Amino acid sequence: MPSGCSASDPMSSKLNVLDLSFNSFTGNIPQTIANLTRLIGLSLQNNTLSGPIPDLNHTRIKHLNLSYNHLNGSIPVSLQNFPNSSFIGNSLLCGPPLNPCSPVIRPPSPSSAHIPSPTVPPKRSSKVKLTMGAIIAIAVGGSAVLFLVVLTILCCCLKKKDNGGSRVLKGKAVSSGRGEKPKEEFGSGVQEPEKNKLVFFEGCSYNFDLEDLLRASAEVLGKGSYGTAYKAVLEESTTVVVKRLREVVVGKRDFEQQMENVGRVRQHPNIVPLRAYYYSKDEKLLVYDYIPGGSLSTLLHANRGAGRTPLDWDSRVKIALGTARGISHLHSVGGPKFIHGNIKSTNVLLSQDHDGCISDFGLTPAYERPCYFISECRLSCS
Known part of the structure; x- marks a missing residue:
């Protein structure tokens, strides 16, 4: 953050909106920004900030944009209700609403590292002869599936043709x-x-x-x-x-x-x-x-009812x-x-x-x- 505007200043605790976007700031986001209990808007996009995102659970944050920085780690639970557009451009961030964080894989203990796995005897291949009834059932089922696929493709083509003729999109x-x-x-x-x-x-x-x-x-x-x-x-x-x-x-x-x-x-x-x-x-x-x-x-x-407050x-x-x-x-x-x-x-x-x-x-x-x-x-x- 620029000099003279730290989150620990007495006057800064009254801030409602903090917009420091497009300023090429570096370093971590200060943890003291969580002390801004009246903060409802925070815009830090398009900088080169790094490190984890501080927990803003004690603020009244409603508008958040931390996109296009170098932030890393998992997104705090208190901020996971914001859309992914608030965090895009940070390839090292994970957790909702972005991709889930990868679980930590623990290395095997030394005691179990040298235990040989039991060998499974190979199964002897056996040829199964199909009866005439099974062959007929498979043929009928395959024909029915093929008919349904062709019918679905035909319906999609007709629908696409109708939409293309009107050239109108509707919500x-x-x-x-x-x-x-x-x-x-x-x-x-x-x-x-x-x-x-x-x-x-x-x-x-x-x-x-x-x-x-x-x-x-x-x-x-x-x-x-x-x-x-x-x-x-x-x-x-x-x-x-x-x-x-x-x-x-x-x-x-x-x-x-x-x-x-x-x-x-x-x-x-x-x-x-x-x-x-x-x-x-x-x-x-x-x-x-x-x-x-x-x-x-x-x-x-x-x-307008009787119980109206x-x-x-x-x-x-x-x-x-x-x-x-x-x-x-x-x-x-x-x-x-x-x-x-x-x-x-x-x-x-x-x-x-x-x-x-x-x-x-x-x-x-x-x-x-x-x-x-x-x-x-x-x-x-x-």
């Missing part, structure tokens, strides 16, 4: 099983030649492409002003949120320029970062981190302050012209500690002119 939509969330598909307008044109922002640790995203199981989270949001679970147990935009009025060049402006917003604990986007004539997709706490709207209005005043103040910090960060980074334009309770997501996180920022220019007066903005008071 599977799986409801939660309760019947209240409609089944719907995202990515129905994605064309085959463009299936790998998913644009990731710098610093993103995800390592999937658009084809992997469209194969993922999708659950409808809700519909908002700009489109429908889906919870997508990929094959590597990576969970993201995919927002399918509708009625975007700007062209590709203006859309990409706006996404670049959104991508310049650095990671902040009170902002849901945009990780990637996709643009085609018939489909526009945005990829965000999945926030498990749900929205403020759900917390306030979902349970109202949200206490301290939690409301904490959520409001976190949301204000996120909006302040957006204005300080993007300037006065970079506004949200759609602040409401459904766009305030909650972390596990009930911190408010702003989502859906920077999308207003893709739909309409920005509003500069309170009467023009779509505000929601919950």
